[in-house]
Amino acid sequence: MQSVFEIIAEPNRRAILSLLVSSEQSVGEIEHQLRMPQPTVSKHLRVLRDAGFVESTVDAQRRLYRLKPEPFQEMDAWLAQFRRFWSAHVDALERHLDRMDQEHMHRQPHGSSALIKKKTKMTRPEPRK
Amino acid sequence: MQSVFEIIAEPNRRAILSLLVSSEQSVGEIEHQLRMPQPTVSKHLRVLRDAGFVESTVDAQRRLYRLKPEPFQEMDAWLAQFRRFWSAHVDALERHLDRMDQEHMHRQPHGSSALIKKKTKMTRPEPRK
DNA sequence: TTAGAATATACGTGTAAAGGAATATAAAGA
DNA sequence: TCTTTATATTCCTTTACACGTATATTCTAA
Numbered sequence: 219m220q221s222v223f224e225i226i227a228e229p230n231r232r233a234i235l236s237l238l239v240s241s242e243q244s245v246g247e248i249e250h251q252l253r254m255p256q257p258t259v260s261k262h263l264r265v266l267r268d269a270g271f272v273e274s275t276v277d278a279q280r281r282l283y284r285l286k287p288e289p290f291q292e293m294d295a296w297l298a299q300f301r302r303f304w305s306a307h308v309d310a311l312e313r314h315l316d317r318m319d320q321e322h323m324h325r326q327p328h329g330s331s332a333l334i335k336k337k338t339k340m341t342r343p344e345p346r347k
Numbered sequence: 348m349q350s351v352f353e354i355i356a357e358p359n360r361r362a363i364l365s366l367l368v369s370s371e372q373s374v375g376e377i378e379h380q381l382r383m384p385q386p387t388v389s390k391h392l393r394v395l396r397d398a399g400f401v402e403s404t405v406d407a408q409r410r411l412y413r414l415k416p417e418p419f420q421e422m423d424a425w426l427a428q429f430r431r432f433w434s435a436h437v438d439a440l441e442r443h444l445d446r447m448d449q450e451h452m453h454r455q456p457h458g459s460s461a462l463i464k465k466k467t468k469m470t471r472p473e474p475r476k
Numbered sequence: 477t478t479a480g481a482a483t484a485t486a487c488g489t490g491t492a493a494a495g496g497a498a499t500a501t502a503a504a505g506a
Numbered sequence: 507t508c509t510t511t512a513t514a515t516t517c518c519t520t521t522a523c524a525c526g527t528a529t530a531t532t533c534t535a536a
Contacts, residue, residue, distance in 0.1 A: 219523085227356035228524080232425075239428055245483055258525070260484055279482040279533045287433035294426055294433075296361075297419065299368055304416035304423075348493080357494080374513055387495070389514055408503050408512040477536100484531065491524090500515065506508085 222289045223296075225269045230254060231262050235271060235285065242284035244277070351418045352425075354398045359383060360391050364400060364414065371413035373406070 219225065226232055233252050237243060243251075249259045263283055266272045271289050274281045348354065355361055362381050366372060372380075378388045392412055395401045400418050403410045 221356075221358065223352070223361065224356045227350075227353045229350065230524090232352065236428065239432060255526075256483070257485080257527085261524085264484080276533090281483065285429070285432060287429075287436040290426065290429045290433050291436075293422075294430075297423055297426065299365065300414070300416075300419045301423075303368060303414060304419050307416040307420075359494090384496075385513070386497085386515080390494080393514080410513065479536085481534080482532085486529075487527090489525085495520085496518090498516085502513080504511080
């Protein structure tokens with residue numbers, strides 16, 4: 219489980235990361251919001267912490283977990299080499315994500331598709347009038 | 348092997364994608380440049396094609412593979428939700444990637460670390476004079 | 477100091493996927 | 507047609523990892 223890419227390959231881990239983007243959360247809060255068994259949450263948090271995606275602080279019996287930026291920046295840096303290539307083809311993405319919506323909606327319980335589409339539209343160049 | 352994230356979790360596939368960013372390549376060219384057995388290349392290309400990362404055209408007995416943009420855009424869109432969060436912490440990335448260099452250099456045969464660092468520096472804000 | 481709450485870890489199991497070796501398919505050229 | 511080149515696929519084995527269940531650890535509060 220060396221690389222950041224293997225870490226985020228796991229859907230539950232991506233869900234945890236998306237949850238933590240709003241604010242830090244305890245294990246129990248993650249457990250309830252994502253409806254995963256507690257050992258599952260703890261085990262994924264362990265992996266995420268070892269990989270530097272999150273850090274935790276102690277609050278009584280609770281552990282509060284929050285994001286750390288470095289691995290995300292590393293992923294972004296890897297993606298950067300492809301940006302020149304794809305930036306020409308923005309329109310095709312709309313169709314692609316619409317297809318994803320149809321096929322995978324049930325696997326993405328937290329509306330990330332909608333978020334993706336919204337964000338994508340923001341990066342689209344304005345039509346020249 | 349549903350999601351784009353699982354596809355790029357495999358290091359050989361990432362190497363193939365990085366190779367194709369310069370230009371389209373035949374299976375044999377990929378095989379030689381990355382020093383992988385031919386069946387390995389073909390199998391990974393199959394996965395990449397099914398996931399929409401690449402497409403191929405026929406050239407005599409050869410198959411020429413090239414990148415397609417959509418999956419990269421989809422990954423970028425997922426990463427976007429974390430950008431607000433990390434954009435404050437740029438300096439920490441330098442240290443992080445320097446550590447990665449020490450630990451993983453032998454696993455990244457194509458100088459992607461150097462490329463990452465270079466690109467990262469480009470996105471760093473200029474010091475105000 | 478003991479009970480209960482919150483979290484972490486250990487262990488056993490199933491499964492998916494990556495790799496190697498062999499073989500199949502397809503096209504080109506003699 | 508037969509051979510050679512280029513690529514794809516099949517079969518088999520191994521390994522890594524995600525999960526469930528059970529148990530351990532850690533801290534609080536009574």
